[in-house]
Amino acid sequence: QVRQRNSPAPAPSGSRTVREAADKVLAIAARGRTRWSRAILANRLKLRLKNHKKAKVRPKLPATVAGSSRLIGGERQQALPPLEKRVKVLRRLVPGCRKLSFPNLLEEALDYIAALQMQVRAMAALADLPTGLAAGSAESSSSSSNPVPMS
Numbered sequence: 596q597v598r599q600r601n602s603p604a605p606a607p608s609g610s611r612t613v614r615e616a617a618d619k620v621l622a623i624a625a626r627g628r629t630r631w632s633r634a635i636l637a638n639r640l641k642l643r644l645k646n647h648k649k650a651k652v653r654p655k656l657p658a659t660v661a662g663s664s665r666l667i668g669g670e671r672q673q674a675l676p677p678l679e680k681r682v683k684v685l686r687r688l689v690p691g692c693r694k695l696s697f698p699n700l701l702e703e704a705l706d707y708i709a710a711l712q713m714q715v716r717a718m719a720a721l722a723d724l725p726t727g728l729a730a731g732s733a734e735s736s737s738s739s740s741n742p743v744p745m746s
Contacts, residue, residue: 615639621714631707634691 618635625632675683682700686693689704 617714617718621710625706625710629706630691630695630703631689631710638690 619639622632622635627633627636682697685704686695686700689700689707692700692703695703
């Protein structure tokens with residue numbers, strides 16, 4: 596008789612792991628002062644808790660019951676004005692800002708963009724470092740137990 600174990604969820608790919616770590620560091624650096632940083636940290640916690648729980652099997656509902664975006668009976672939805680379309684997209688792009696008012700959304704988006712720019716600069720600086728140099732500097736700093744005499 597063979598026992599089967601439920602294997603844990605597969606580890607995220609390398610680039611996804613880097614992105615998740617960078618997002619988490621970005622949110623921690625913001626110290627929870629902004630909605631987007633709190634949303635990132637809360638989402639990470641939710642994902643961690645979700646991985647520990649067993650998946651519950653729910654019956655699938657028909658698309659019309661589950662909240663389809665189409666109206667029943669062939670009626671067409673009215674198109675949103677161009678500005679409202681862009682605001683809707685922006686609300687989805689900035690974490691934690693789906694239900695914010697427009698002025699608050701703009702403030703959060705500005706702060707989030709500035710944080711992302713800092714993140715890009717930091718990643719570019721890390722990418723420019725030679726691989727051996729980064730590993731060598733860590734070894735040399737840990738192995739230098741003899742202090743330099745002061746004159």
